Amino acid sequence: MKGYRLHIAETTLLLHPSGAAFWKEESTLFVADLHLGKSTTFRRGGIPIPAGSTTCTMDRLIDCIETLNASRLVVLGDLVHARCSWDKELQEGLARLSERLPKGNFLLVEGNHDLGSRSRWEDFSIERQVAPHPLGPWILLHDELTERPQASNDHRVYLAGHVHPAIKLRRFGETIRLRCFSLYNNCLTLAAFGSFTGAKTLDLSLGQQYFAIVDDEVISLT
Amino acid sequence: MTVSTRNHRLRPAGAWFEKCGWKPFAFQKQAWKAHLEGKSLLIHSATGTGKTLAAWMGPLLDGLANPIDAESWTKVRGKPASPPLMALWVTPLRALAGDTLFSLEQATAGLELPWTIESRTGDTSAYIKQRQRQRLPTVLVTTPESLTLMLSYPESTEHFRFLRAIVIDEWHELLGSKRGVLLELALGRLRTMRPDLRLTGISATLGNLEQALEVLVGPGSDRPTEIIHGRTDKKMVLSAAIPKNMERFPWAGHLGTRMSAPVAQAINSAATSLVFANTRNQTELWYQQLLQSDPNLAGLLALHHGSLDAEVRRWVEDALRAEKLKAVVCTSSLDLGVDFSAVDQVIQIGSPKGIARLLQRAGRSGHQPGAVSRLLFVPTNALELIELAAARKMIQRGQLEAREPVDSPLDLLAQHLVTRGLASPYQRDEIWLELRRTFAFSKLSPEELDWVIAFAKHGGDSLSHYEDFKRLEENEDGTLQVTNPQTARRHRMSIGTIVSEVAIQVRYMTGKNIGTVEEGFISKIKPGDRFLLAGRLLEFVHLRDSIAWVKKSKGTPTTVPRWVGGRMPLSSQLSQGIREQIEATSNGVFDGVEMKAVRPILELQRRWSHLPKANELLIEQIRTREGYQLFFFPFEGRLVHEGLATIIAHRLSRHRKITFSMAANDYGFVLQSAIDPNVSFGEIQSLFSKEGLMDDITAGLNATEMAKRQFRETARIAGLIQVGYPGEKRSGRHLQASSDLIFDVFQEYDPSNLLLQQARKEVLRNQFEWERLQRTLDRIHQCELVCRNPLRPTPLAFALLVDRLRERLSTETLADRVRRMQADLERAADAK
16 A cells, blocks of 8 residues: 655645545544445435445544554544434444544544534544644644635645545546545645545646545545 | 128217218228227337327227216216226327327317316326326326326226226337336236226337237237238338539548538428438537528528427427428437428438338328328438438338337336335235236346345345345235335336436526536536537536526537437448448449449449458458558448457457557448557457457456446436435435445445346447347358458548547548548549
8 A cells, every 4th residue: 555645734644545644743544524324324215225335434444543553533524424324333333443542532523414413422432623623733624615714824734525536537538537635725635535435526727736546556646 | 790780880980080071091990990809909100191090099989889887987076077097098208298189189079979188297287197196087198107107106006997998109119218118017017907908009110010019918918919000102202412522432420511502402492391410419510501501591490409498399399380490400309299291301411320210200291191201311421322222122121120129127127116016015926927927027037026126125135235224115914015105205206217317407698598418518618618509609608506607609619519329320220231232232233323323432442442242241451651450341330340349359459469449330340550460361250259259348348337327327217316306305415326336335245236237238238239249240150251451541441540530630630631531542543
């Protein structure tokens, strides 16, 4: 697995092929848009989507934490998919995750999909934060469009999710779509980490930097 | 029953005809007799020859002879009582319902039957639909979707208690599509409810009429049937507009601006013409060209295609009916529908790709009594003249295309199991029997049925994967049923098979709707870009609220809208006809105006290379500036050629380090490479082996991407993607997912899901005409391979070369480049 070392905010972030961003300086792992329990929501809503993606996302996340030796986890919104996503699988998974982290080191910057589950966080020692939330050289958001302060002299870097960014590349009549991180105007938007998440293809524009996830690597494109 | 009694039963019809000043045709009387004898029928006849009355009088006469007791009549306060629902008339187009209603009402009133007739389609108002759920008229004109919806209600058994006859109009249109299967399932249900049901299908002429009847009544039906051959003696004149200067190196795509003058002339020499083009784009371009060619046509020329606003289309149809227009440039959007009596000429631009389609289009003209159907064929490249000559021959021989019925679409079955469960509980064995009596599912295996039942009940047969999901429930006695009101409501909203492309509304800044374009097109253009739509040049302002706002513009288009669809390949039958025509020319026979016109082209082809006989496969190897070109000419239609090109390229590159780029058209395909592939004769023969065919075609292309695209339809029909309904709460948004994503999830966590398999199967059938491709390989095995190494591209090869260039060059550069190539080749042709 080969990530991309991004030098930013006078420190380094490792953009990991799983979709996470690791801040080595403080052993912190940033992820966004897990949408845990999404397939459960669909099944309860009458659409036969097979189970498996929630556990898969959880396994990948725990694997990431262990491989990178993270001691703090920050979720930039949409940890769960909906209020009706809660089932045994989800609860057990979150409990497993919570055990891995020292108490107080599991932060959630609430996203639009998390709103119905507010009463649950306590059970898993998840600390709820509201955007914009400062953390060292970063300002944490879920949705940059609605949560970023309009006029600000802040030189800190914004970290956000919500978008589920992807880019399309064309070659010899073939097109491929790749999940990516995007960096623009002092804001880094993370790829959606969850296994059962869609992605939004971004229009390529000047001044924007993209870090595409291609199999086991993260490649920088400008 | 004596003959006189039978005639006595027909007399009321005869009397009414006489009053109207008409005389019934023999085939009409035959149809009425057969219906009264209790038979199910398939009536086929040329358009405008009295099919409606042939089908309708039977049920009317039966109604007269065997009326229903007054105590079962529908009583409505303030209105006279009327008999309950006795007959259905199913039409594929809801727009047709109004006109059909009128014709049926006339005849019904003519026989003085106190029947009420109403229509029920997607366009029917909610108020009327609600009223119909309480009280149905005696006759209902409806669509397959609306009929299926009616069958989803528990009261359907009560509603159809007195149903005796169903007429299915334009059956050839529905046959061969999933909509046809939807109807088959509804008919299967109705046949179970009403074993004495009599069906009458109305069809255009088809190559597989017996099968069309079998699909209608279901296989193994013991109901007596009859095929009624209507009038086929309708006089028809087919002619071609032959370009004055025939280029010897023809290519497709330059719409022959030279041809717009003769077309304008033809329009002026007739009363009213329908000008058919193969794509929506072409209609827009031709509309502009015709106006340029003859500005007097302004106001008398109109446009009609599927992406125009419904109001615009209705205006054009009304104007046609009122004889206010000289010509309408249209696509297949005007293939079905009421015959406009004003139309006395059909102009077909470009090959119609099929014989039946050619006949049907010609038949849209000449509806005045004693009039002749006239079709003028305008080739868009000279070789298409061969297609007309071939079509003529095949028409003489009566060799028309068959419409292949759809086989076992499991996505539709999944939808049907739920629809059925909404009406009443049923046993697995009950539905098994009913399904086996429909053509589509006659070969369904018990394992497949069980899989689909499991899917509808709890999503796939691995129970553990689909906890919490419930759609179809199983009761204690083993019956299956749907009782959840939310499930019921969502399912009823999504009954059907039509998967619409994401269309973006195009609207003037002033608020008027013009039509739609595809999302893909809008995502690629910028404000200021200009394009043609509805005959006007529009400038794109911006996209807001999912609407593309435009304003009128002057100048020339900067971009061209692209709509999916409309690229049909040559039919099997027409391909065969073409091979025969070319064989004739290889023997020096040039029969008929069209073949004489293309003679110079084909003679040059022979001189420089070869004219293949029907049992020969021509292969040309040419070296050009672009590289090494390997041409194959099976004359089997574009889709088969695309499949063959993929397979052969893959097989050639197995033992060589080489990459090929390819192009295909209806006549052949080309593989182009930078280095010499050095293919020996012996190797060429092995390239067409059927062994490993499936593997080679999946290896050669992005099978997953194609399956995903096909899966979109499957996902929609099987209910994996919900259609949102008006007023849906925000919570509905949590259930949105793209079919791509669902495909990935299935592949990852439930790879044996039969819906994935169905998508893959359908890709092969739709993209490559899989069965036809295999038959082609069989045919090629019997062929002698003829290899030639011409020094320069031949007329047959030329068109494919241009197609290859088209991918790399812009339109202007392409036109220049082609002109230069043509000039070079013409010089060489004159020299030798």
